[in-house]
Amino acid sequence: MQTAIQRLALILACGIFAAPDATLLAACQESGLQLQVLGSGGPGGSMGRASSAYVLWVDGESRVLIDTGSGSKNLFHQSGATMAQVELIALSHLHPDHSVELPGILWPAGGEFALAGPQGNEDFPSITQFVEGLFGVGGVYEILGSRIDIDVIELNPGQVSPVWQSGDISISGMGVPHGTVPTIGYRVDTGNASIAFASDQNGSKPEFVDFIRDVDVLVIHLAVGEGATGQLSRLHAAPSVWGQMAEAAAVKQLVVSHISTSDPAQLTRSLDVLAANYSGMITVAEDLLCVDLP
Secondary structure, three states, X not given: OHXXXXXXXXXXXXXXXXXXXXXXXXXXXXOOEEEEEXXXXXXXXXXXXXXXXXXXXXXXXXXXXXXXXXXHHHHHHHOOOOOOOOOEEEOOOOOHHHHOOHHHHHOOOOEEEEEEEEOOOOOOOOHHHHHHHHHOOOOOOHHHXXXXXXXXXEEOOOOEEEEEEEOOEXXXXXXXXXXXXXXXXXXXXXXXXXXXXXXXXXXXXXXHHHHOOOOOEEEEEOOOOOXXXXXXXXXXXXXXXXXXXXXXXXXXXEEEEOEOOOOHHHHHHHHHHHHHHOOOEEEEOOOOOEEEOO
16 A cells, blocks of 8 residues: 555656557446546646546446546547447536536537536525526526436435446445535445545544445545645534545555645645555546456
């Protein structure tokens, strides 16, 4: 674990951002279930990373897209994913670093798919209002309205909800605490594997541990360092909190994403704290990384 962290810090410190080779990309298009990270960064520079976005490959098809953060459109196409295969897009919340590339990914071909996201509140629109504001009559991208057929799934952040099911793939959502921002974490279960996306949250909801219990992979968003204060600490969990939640839930592997720091040394310190609180395998996400699930 420590060797991997040191290697990552060296790569980042040297400013080297090597794209995965063709073999690594091909691993996301074989049989079974694979996670591909399209964006592993957060708001700001994030050391050149795109913002949060993930593809789930199922038996060689790019069937589920989780988040569409800034910079993810080009990586979506680079991965080989296509809207002709995507059946569900699940947005965790409507901050730009999780949603802004949706029109770009849909342009120009459009597509037919389900779109899940949270209900709104006085500060944020619902996923239904979001879609209407983009693609409806008088919307910003009304030109796409005739090219898309969207089944909108609006989720109540106050409860666990079924989101989507196809064959042996079942996806559920749970509201997670992210300040006043309505935010959903997602869990994907198949016959043989499970993966959860924690989304942006401060880690203060005990029920989330049960929601992610025993998953093979948990994608966490490491947006702040240990000891963060102020508004950021109210929005995002510290590394120790992520580790403690994953340990309590018996998560088998963590994928660390939404890396928001521009300081490699800060990232290394946060990973050290995470590893001190979690005994399982830790993988640091990079854009286009593929993770095989059992």
